[in-house]
Amino acid sequence: MSQVTKLLRQRTDPRRPPVLPQLSDERESYAGRFAYPARREVRRLMRLSPRLADLAVVFPGAMYALATRRGTQEARDAAMALIEDGAALKAVARALELPLWLRRLPLASHALLVTGLTLIVGGAIGNLIDRLYLGHVVDFILVHWDDAYFPAFNVADSAISIGAALVILDSLRDAVRERRARAAGTDS
Numbered sequence: 001m002s003q004v005t006k007l008l009r010q011r012t013d014p015r016r017p018p019v020l021p022q023l024s025d026e027r028e029s030y031a032g033r034f035a036y037p038a039r040r041e042v043r044r045l046m047r048l049s050p051r052l053a054d055l056a057v058v059f060p061g062a063m064y065a066l067a068t069r070r071g072t073q074e075a076r077d078a079a080m081a082l083i084e085d086g087a088a089l090k091a092v093a094r095a096l097e098l099p100l101w102l103r104r105l106p107l108a109s110h111a112l113l114v115t116g117l118t119l120i121v122g123g124a125i126g127n128l129i130d131r132l133y134l135g136h137v138v139d140f141i142l143v144h145w146d147d148a149y150f151p152a153f154n155v156a157d158s159a160i161s162i163g164a165a166l167v168i169l170d171s172l173r174d175a176v177r178e179r180r181a182r183a184a185g186t187d188s
Contacts, residue, residue, distance in 0.1 A: 021047055030056050034064060035171075036178075041067035051083050059089050065096045112170035119163030126156030 023031060023046055034042045034056075042063055046053040056063040062083075066076055079095040130137045139152035 023047060023053070027053055027056070030060075034060070034067065035174075038064055038067040041069075049084065051086070052080075055083055055092075059092065061098060062089070062092050062096055065098060071097055110170070112166045112173070116163040116166030116170060119159040119166065121163075123156040123159035123163065126154075126159070130154075130156070 023043060027046055028043075031039060031043045031046055042056060045063065045066060046056050052063070052066075062079065065071065066079065069076065075095055075097060079092050082092050082095055127137050137154065137156075139154050139157070141154060141158075142152045143150040
């Protein structure tokens with residue numbers, strides 16, 4: 001069991017919570033990017049260990065899964081141990097079952113998110129294939145108006161941009177739903 005897992009499982013006196021170090025302004029800004037319900041737990045995890053703080057920066061999906069307590073306790077403990085041991089991010093994702101997470105989302109309620117993430121991954125794979133086979137990405141679409149030129153791009157870049165816009169739109173839609181639900185809960 002890793003040191004972080006032991007810290008998480010420690011029973012503390014509720015009147016005196018453990019004193020954790022403050023986050024730097026940069027780390028605080030990374031924690032602020034997480035959805036409101038998970039933000040407090042993300043900050044707590046980031047304070048527990050420098051490796052967890054780094055995880056929030058380089059692999060926010062894994063940090064979000066840990067903060068929202070997705071999956072079983074054993075899977076989270078295994079992921080925490082891998083993080084503390086400095087394992088590859090792929091091993092952490094596998095321990096948290098993140099590749100399977102996308103398949104479990106109900107398409108009806110998360111169509112924008114699933115479509116957006118699929119476009120992002122597809123575009124990234126397209127650019128990766130270009131890099132592996134050609135050594136560079138071929139940008140072949142050039143848009144201009146008179147002497148004003150937009151930077152050249154390709155279909156993969158378009159897919160990534162559209163996917164990112166859909167993910168942002170989905171998160172904004174979720175935020176509006178949460179606000180309405182909170183407003184409805186406080187009005188009654």
